[in-house]
Amino acid sequence: MESRHFIKSFNEPMMALSNAPHRGGLVNANGFFFMKVHKDYSGDYKADCLIFERENGLENFVGFMTAADIRRVLAVSRHGSVTAYVTAGITNPAIAGDVPPPWKPGTINMAIVINEGLTVGAMANAIMTATEAKTYTLLKLGYKATGTTSDGIGVFAYPGEKEWAGTATELGINIGKTVRKALEESIRKWERIRG
Template identity: 35%
Template sequence: MGEERTSQAAPHGAGAVARPAMTLDYRQEDGQRLASLLWRFGPGWRMISSAVLGGGIGPREWVLNAQVASGYRRLDPADHLRALGPAGPGVGMMTVAYVDRYVRRGDGGVEAVATVGLRHPTWAAAPPDAADPVLEPGGEPVRPAGRPGRGGAAPVPGTINILVVVPVAMSDAALVNAVMTVTEAKTQALLETGYPGTGTASDAVCVAVPEHGPQEIFGGPRSTWGARIARAVHAAVLEGTRAWYRGPR
């Protein structure tokens, strides 16, 4: 099951925003039992996301992180996610990683939840003719040197999906900066574990902030809230990566 831990007390005033409840549910699809995490934020939240459903910047009321079957080939992922989520505007992410092995970490009022699957390491700046097993049918998975797969077999496919909830409003620029910070912290955690890449080709991120209130104008790793985002994401991805290497519980 997922892991949760929170470090540092939230600063004065940060608790004024009602935190969404996270629910874990299962469904039968493609002959498999698949997990989904759903956060119901309700009105009053603004999000930035790279997700196929609800991506961009704008008001959003829920976030869904849905596990799909390995070898997913549907050409309508946004419609699929919309059918799985509740009504209203929301963000939908998908992954073939085990969503019920989520890791949740907190820092100073910031909360980060990561689902981690690492079958295919990807360097962001790869040569144009580099073979990519994610895109080539039948390609062999690349295993980090000295790292065993699950039970000695090839690791299962996966994606790193990250949701970050921040209890203060942010400007558009700060939101973009926060996504950069999330990505940098994720990559730092991966490199610390010896993972030979900056992520996977299908990673997605979502940062949620209150729609109203004084806006923070910075989200970089040395800003107050950016530093908290970085520490929470780093801790979540670090533990998620270590758990992936350990294999099934």
């Protein structure tokens, strides 16, 4: 039976910078996972992610959660050294700075894997570029939103000397392309599911 979840293992450990519920922050990671939860989930996410990691024989993985049907909405895009893995559910769109509407489950999760050596500052820059690309994509598709109220993002790279990942750099351009393509594909899949 096909898994309801998505697990990505790396060939060697990478640095991770994320807001993930499981091993978020700046850590070394052997991979990441998107964990499927019920749309009314209100459990102990720290304990549940740890159980998920152990049950799947994983160690030092960064973990994201979503109520979206991962098998049906996952989209992957590659440009240059960058691969973006995206799952989208947009039942709770929001605009940064505005009071959000009544909460409903729905999350955009983005994991951006960069096969290059970056400084931590460049990884933070990559998060900024990916977020800009996410917002552009939402607006382009007609959503009056900058994201959802529960978005997750993670950037994974090797330790290195590359200092910048903004929109003026080749790396930033590749980040933007991968996020825009994968997010649009994932949103289109999610829209088809919802009819």
